[in-house]
Amino acid sequence: xxxxxxxxxxxxxxxxxxxxxxxxxxxxxxxxxxxxxxxxxxxxxxxxxxxxxxxxxxxxxxxxxxxxxxxxxxxxxxxxxxxxxxxxxxxxxxxxxxxxxxxxxxxxxxxxxxxxxxxxxxxxxxxxxxxxxxxxxxxxxxxxxxxxxxxxxxxxxxxxxxxxxxxxxxxxxxxxxxxxxxxxxxxxxxxxxxxxxxxxxxxxxxxxxxxxxxxxxxxxxxxxxxxxxxxxxxxxxxxxxxxxxxxxxxxxxxxxxxxxxxxxxxxxxxxxxxxxxxxxxxxxxxxxxxxxxxxxxxxxxxxxxxxxxxxxxxxx
Numbered sequence: 001x002x003x004x005x006x007x008x009x010x011x012x013x014x015x016x017x018x019x020x021x022x023x024x025x026x027x028x029x030x031x032x033x034x035x036x037x038x039x040x041x042x043x044x045x046x047x048x049x050x051x052x053x054x055x056x057x058x059x060x061x062x063x064x065x066x067x068x069x070x071x072x073x074x075x076x077x078x079x080x081x082x083x084x085x086x087x088x089x090x091x092x093x094x095x096x097x098x099x100x101x102x103x104x105x106x107x108x109x110x111x112x113x114x115x116x117x118x119x120x121x122x123x124x125x126x127x128x129x130x131x132x133x134x135x136x137x138x139x140x141x142x143x144x145x146x147x148x149x150x151x152x153x154x155x156x157x158x159x160x161x162x163x164x165x166x167x168x169x170x171x172x173x174x175x176x177x178x179x180x181x182x183x184x185x186x187x188x189x190x191x192x193x194x195x196x197x198x199x200x201x202x203x204x205x206x207x208x209x210x211x212x213x214x215x216x217x218x219x220x221x222x223x224x225x226x227x228x229x230x231x232x233x234x235x236x237x238x239x240x241x242x243x244x245x246x247x248x249x250x251x252x253x254x255x256x257x258x259x260x261x262x263x264x265x266x267x268x269x270x271x272x273x274x275x276x277x278x279x280x281x282x283x284x285x286x287x288x289x290x291x292x293x294x295x296x297x298x299x300x301x302x303x304x305x306x307x308x309x310x311x312x313x314x315x316x
Contacts, residue, residue, distance in 0.1 A: 009296060012247025016256040019240030022232050024263025028271060029229035034222035037096035039215045040229065042208040044092070045201035047230035052194040055239065059190040078186040084179035085199025088238075090172035092200070093207055094165045101162020110166030112145045112261055117174035118254035126250070134251045137294025140286050141258040147283025148261050177254055181245045189242035197234060252296050258287045 026044070033040045098107035115138060122128040176196075183192045208215055217223050245253055262284045269276045276284075 008247045012244040013256070013295070015240045015244030016248060016253055017259060019237045019244060020256050020259035021263040022237035022240065023257075024260035025267055026229055026233035026237070027264040028267045029225045029233065031272065032221060032225035033229065034218050035215065035226070036208075036212040037099065038093070038204065038208040039212045040226060041092040041096060042201065042204040042215065043217075043226040044229045044234050045089075045197050045204055047227060048197055048234035049194070049201060051231060051235045052190065052197055052239070055235075056190040056194045059188050063188070078183045078192075080179045080183035081187065081192045081195040082199050084176050084183060084192070085196035086203060087172050087176035087179055088196060089200045089203035089207075091169055091176055092204065094169040094172060098162050098166035098169055101165055102159040106159065106163050107166045107169075108149050108261060108264070109146055110163060111169040111173070112258060113142075113167065114170040114174040114177065114257065115141065115251075115254035117171055118177055119251050121174065121178060122250050128249075128251070130251055134255075134294045137252075137255055137290040137292075140290030140293060141255050144283040144286030144288075144290060145258050145261045147286060148265050148280050173257075174254070177245070177257075178250065180242055181250055181253070184242060184246040189239060189246070193235075193239050193242045197238070249296050252291075252294050255291060255294055258290070262287055
């Protein structure tokens with residue numbers, strides 16, 4: 001029996017993995033940006049719009065050449081894209097509130113509980129069957145994420161508001177994940193990412209104007225960090241997520257985002273002098289092991305050695 005997934009599934013998994021690593025890099029870029037947290041969140045979305053618009057235009061031109069009867073892009077955008085943009089704005093807002101209100105470790109652990117909420121939604125709302133492999137993978141990934149933040153995790157009654165913001169972050173990201181997946185049934189990844197990012201930028205502009213003393217970076221290095229945040233984490237990260245979600249089951253797709261913690265830890269060790277302990281290295285290995293355990297299996301009909309069931313009925 002072949003263990004290799006079909007090309008579309010393999011491509012979707014690869015896109016999600018790369019997207020998760022690109023999103024994990026946002027911690028590094030935010031650290032070097034010399035603006036406040038809500039201003040950096042706004043610029044992350046706003047500076048991504050020209051690149052996303054170019055991607056959407058190229059995708060639309062390619063569709064026109066293939067179909068020879070193109071529709072206006074606005075007519076092809078599902079409402080779920082708008083909802084996704086609001087969810088992601090909420091995700092960034094509460095993520096920064098968590099960073100300000102509790103320890104980085106607590107914020108990280110609580111924000112990465114989104115796969116749990118996606119799994120519960122898939123099981124109880126979508127009626128999807130959650131396999132034992134998926135549950136085992138979820139347990140391994142969650143244990144790995146907890147190990148990655150090391151001994152800095154702590155429960156402090158004075159930081160419960162920040163901890164709550166971290167948990168709300170996870171709920172918003174789960175909503176974003178599910179909304180993008182729904183939008184991808186009716187529109188391409190470029191259009192979905194462009195529209196959702198535009199909505200995110202508008203929502204974050206209002207928040208930044210209300211809560212930040214200034215929107216403008218004070219140095220060239222700050223501008224470079226914001227550009228990297230927009231192009232790597234927003235265009236690259238969310239663009240690849242939108243590509244991958246069309247091909248990957250929702251529960252496994254959500255587990256891939258545990259790699260954000262792995263990415264953040266690895267980049268912190270490489271560029272910020274934040275060394276990795278043996279326990280943290282074990283945590284990264286547990287995340288990878290969880291993904292291998294939970295990886296989707298191709299249906300029998302797609303396997304090269306699959307044989308037709310002669311007892312099956314002829315009608316469909």
